[in-house]
Structures are given as structure tokens and as C-alpha cells.
Amino acid sequence: xxxxxxxxxxxxxxxxxxxxxxxxxxxxxxxxxxxxxxxxxxxxxxxxxxxxxxxxxxxxxxxxxxxxxxxx
Numbered sequence: 001x002x003x004x005x006x007x008x009x010x011x012x013x014x015x016x017x018x019x020x021x022x023x024x025x026x027x028x029x030x031x032x033x034x035x036x037x038x039x040x041x042x043x044x045x046x047x048x049x050x051x052x053x054x055x056x057x058x059x060x061x062x063x064x065x066x067x068x069x070x071x072x
Contacts, residue, residue, distance in 0.1 A: 038066045 020037050022028050027037070045059035 034070075035067065038063050041066075 020028055020032050020040075027034065042059060042063040045062055046056040049058035050056045
């Protein structure tokens with residue numbers, strides 16, 4: 001997030017998401033639980049939806065969808 005210049009827009013979440021991946025792009029499961037990461041991303045999407053459309057509900061269902069499809 002910081003490298004993409006988005007940290008100033010999402011100051012609260014950017015530091016949490018920056019540490020989610022190692023330098024090679026692999027999810028850093030040893031530093032962050034996947035469930036917590038998905039929750040943080042949903043919060044980020046809700047914030048973006050609110051800023052862009054004034055509707056946080058546009059991101060509803062993201063966390064449930066990801067966990068249903070990607071958590072083993």
C-alpha cells in the first residue's frame with residue numbers, strides 16, 4: 001500500500017496490509033492470519049466504496065466469499 005502511494009488515503013489500514021506479503025509476493029502467513037488479512041481487506045474495500053460511491057454495503061460479502069473459496 002505504501003509503495004503504491006495509497007497509504008495517505010488509507011492510513012489506518014495501509015500499515016497492516018503492507019506486512020501481509022513477503023518481498024517475493026507470497027502471503028506472510030507466519031506474520032498474519034489469513035482470516036485477519038481478509039477482514040482488513042474488506043474494511044479497506046468498504047472505505048473505498050464509501051469514498052467513491054457513498055455506500056459501504058458495496059463491499060458486503062467479500063470476506064465470506066474469500067473465506068469460502070480460499071481457506072482450506
